[in-house]
Amino acid sequence: MKTFLKIGSLLTFLCIQIVGYRASAADYAVVGVSTAYLRSAADYESALETQELMGTVVRVIDKDRYWCKVESPQPYTAWCTDRVLVPMDSAAVAVYMAAPKYICTAWVTSILNAPSKQAQVLSDMVLFNQVRVVLKPNGKPLIKRGFAAVLMPDGTQAWVDRKDVATQGENERSFKATTQGKREAMLRFSKQFLGIPYLWGGMSPKGFDCSGLVRTIYQHQGVVLPRNASQMARLGREVKTEEMQPGDLMFFGVGDKVTHVAMYLGAGRFIHSSHKVRINSISPSAEDVYENMHKLLFCRNLLD
Numbered sequence: 001m002k003t004f005l006k007i008g009s010l011l012t013f014l015c016i017q018i019v020g021y022r023a024s025a026a027d028y029a030v031v032g033v034s035t036a037y038l039r040s041a042a043d044y045e046s047a048l049e050t051q052e053l054m055g056t057v058v059r060v061i062d063k064d065r066y067w068c069k070v071e072s073p074q075p076y077t078a079w080c081t082d083r084v085l086v087p088m089d090s091a092a093v094a095v096y097m098a099a100p101k102y103i104c105t106a107w108v109t110s111i112l113n114a115p116s117k118q119a120q121v122l123s124d125m126v127l128f129n130q131v132r133v134v135l136k137p138n139g140k141p142l143i144k145r146g147f148a149a150v151l152m153p154d155g156t157q158a159w160v161d162r163k164d165v166a167t168q169g170e171n172e173r174s175f176k177a178t179t180q181g182k183r184e185a186m187l188r189f190s191k192q193f194l195g196i197p198y199l200w201g202g203m204s205p206k207g208f209d210c211s212g213l214v215r216t217i218y219q220h221q222g223v224v225l226p227r228n229a230s231q232m233a234r235l236g237r238e239v240k241t242e243e244m245q246p247g248d249l250m251f252f253g254v255g256d257k258v259t260h261v262a263m264y265l266g267a268g269r270f271i272h273s274s275h276k277v278r279i280n281s282i283s284p285s286a287e288d289v290y291e292n293m294h295k296l297l298f299c300r301n302l303l304d
Contacts, residue, residue, distance in 0.1 A: 028093045029070070029085035031056045032153040034124045035204050036085070038078035042067035048201035049078040050227060051212070054123075055101065055130025055153060057093055058085070074227040086153045096132070100141075102150060102165035104129040105174075107192070107205045109164040115147035122158050126204050128219065131160070133167065141167070175222040179304045182221045183247040187265055190217045193277045202273075203227075210261050213273040214249060217263060218302075225302070229261035236302035241282065244299050252295040260292070264299070 062069035134149035199207025262272030
């Protein structure tokens with residue numbers, strides 16, 4: 001049995017469910033910026049642990065000055081500043097979660113204060129960010145001159161280029177029905193990130209670590225993985241190197257400790273975030289052989 005989450009809507013995963021929590025009125029928040037940086041301690045100089053994306057609901061479990069310790073749905077617990085969060089009580093979160101959303105399908109775009117390319121930028125918006133849909137009285141999304149009206153997490157009405165976002169239904173239709181279809185789509189999708197610099201804790205086009213890249217590629221096909229490579233390594237089934245298919249994962253490390261993950265592309269090549277997002281070969285005789293191939297521990301099929 002697969003233990004990772006396959007979803008028909010990314011929103012289901014990206015928002016923490018209220019059921020089971022016993023929180024006080026202000027114990028929830030929505031990420032209000034394109035990319036929130038979650039750190040190991042309440043200090044800008046502390047290590048970056050991960051990123052959370054606009055529209056994600058988190059639970060606030062502690063505070064220190066202007067820092068909030070949050071539980072995110074990755075799952076992850078870390079610190080971010082209160083200025084990147086929009087506080088909500090449980091009732092407001094329930095309303096927020098039920099509202100229709102647009103999901104950003106572009107690498108990066110802008111949220112604007114008017115439906116015009118010359119309008120003032122209110123925020124950047126990156127892949128898989130979420131904003132609420134503004135509906136007309138007839139229940140259809142409000143669109144003007146090719147721009148969709150949206151509500152930012154703080155309730156500000158704004159506009160975004162309609163071609164850069166997808167509704168829940170449109171996003172679901174982009175998932176490939178067959179496993180082979182998913183593999184082919186993931187292979188094509190992954191290559192657009194080539195050259196993006198490595199960022200420890202990165203999980204967006206602003207920078208990826210190894211598991212952040214893999215997680216983003218899988219998320220594109222509605223498959224949500226745990227945040228870290230060591231957690232991913234416990235999923236699916238092990239396959240021999242010569243039996244790998246595009247989309248299978250390769251795990252590297254020392255002893256029994258997993259420290260790196262990559263995605264196989266086929267023909268003896270794989271994509272990963274190491275210094276930057278790059279493609280390497282598994283063949284010792286290839287010019288672009290990965291310098292740490294000797295650290296390959298095992299490979300796993302997570303898709304079938």
